[in-house]
Amino acid sequence: MHVPDGFIDAPVSAVTGVVAAGAVAVSLRGARKELDERTAPLAGLVAAFIFAVQMLNFPVAAGTSGHLLGGALAAILVGPYTGVLCVSVVLLMQGILFADGGLTALGVNVLDMGITTTVVAYAIFRGLTGVLPRTRRSTTVASFVAALVSVPAAACVFTLLYWIGGTTDIPIGKVFTAMVGVHVLIGIGEALITALTVGAVLAVRPDLVHGARGLAAPLKLRVDGELVDAPARQPAPAPAAARSTRGFWAVGLVTALVLAGFVSFYASASPDGLEKVAADQGIDKKTEEHASKDSPLADYGVKDISDARLSGGLAGVIGVGVTVVVGSGVFYVLRRRRTQDTGAGTPADAPRAGESV
Structure with a gap:
């Protein structure tokens, strides 16, 4: 759903x-x-993973493909504020290096793909987890529903922006029906x-999932026939926790590299939802050339390398x-700022009640 330059007026x-x-x-x-x-390193990995999976267009219907937007995934894994930043970093890299999504339309894309999807998804996710049992299964179900709704919500926001500032005279009802239907x-x-x-x-690191904090119920012990709360578990020593996080981070990074470097070759070549609607409805009549069209990485290929797969x-x-x-780098700086504000080793860094470590 990357909006190019020329769809929306200045x-x-x-x-x-x-x-x-x-x-x-x-x-x-x-x-x-x-x-x-623990979560600061994960945030950078989430951004890289979203970038990788966005390269994997999957077919939907009638010669149309789709790809991950990522707002729901980022919000649930690392939190809504961090999620907005993750998607924004991805969109910035795509716009500057790969000529994907217009530069003058960067604000449109951040608002649509980053802010809308993250806010809508996290609100739905929190609403569902507030009424469903606090289990891993219900958390996964809530993430499914939140992500499902976030995509047509983004399509609605694009339609609204097009209605206000579209550069072509197309009946808004047709745009709305087409956009929401395919999305x-x-x-x-x-x-x-x-x-x-x-x-x-x-399944492997529930303590790293922002949306699952407090998922585990407090451990109970039976004492003299009565159930009482067990003493709180102490966090693992810092070096051990760091090693564990580094291992998870390395596996995630390798996964993202394999997806982007190998699996992406088999992605659908059909236009994505916005491209298809734009071509069918005539929204793309005033599309402008991308300012980074001569980038060595434009259109997700390396200049002067003729082998398409490579x-x-x-x-x-x-x-x-x-x-x-x-x-x-962004999240490391933010983490350092938090440490400076709260003081290293303060209760702000301690696990919350009921949170796995």
Whole structure:
């Protein structure tokens, strides 16, 4: 759903840019409360993973494909504020390096793909987990529903922005019907990817899932015939915890590299939902050339490498590498700022009640 330059006029693009910048500023502040020594490295990995999976377009219907937006996945794994930043980093890397999504439309894309999906998904996820049993299965189900709804929600926001500032005169009813219809189908793919990923992380490291904090019930002991709370578990020593997190991070990074560098070659070549609707409805009549069209990595290929498999795979590996470096750098700085604000080793870094370690 990357919006190119020329779909939305300059005034609306400028306003969305200001809104997106404000939301990112708020998220930078909010993320400092979400990140700790375990989740800060994970946030950079989540950004890289979203970049990799976005290269895996999957077929939906009638010559149309879809790809992960990632807002729901990021919000559930690392928190809504950090999630907005993760998707924003991905969109920035895609726009600058790969000519994917317009630069003047960057605010539109951040608002649509980053903020809308994250906020909608996390609100639904929290609502569902508040009424469902606090189990891994119900958490996975909640992530499925949240991701499913977040995609057509983003389609609705794009339709609204197009209604306000579209550069072509197309009946808004047709745009709405086409956009929501195809993105409901894409939402099913988004929901499956999100639920499978969240479920996999819950199975091995539930303590790293922001949305699963407090999932484990307090341990009970029977004393003289009565159930009492067991003493709180002490966190693992810092070196051991760091080694464990590094192992998980390394496995996740290798997975992202394999997806982007190898599996992406087999992705669907059909246009994605927005591209298909734009072509069918005439929204793309005033599309502008991307400012980074001459980038060595434009269109997810490495310039001057003729072998398509090698070119695309190498571009994917470079993209994952750059995204994880930039994302990890941002979240490391935010983590350091939190440490400076609260003081290292303060209760702010301690596990919460009922939280696994």
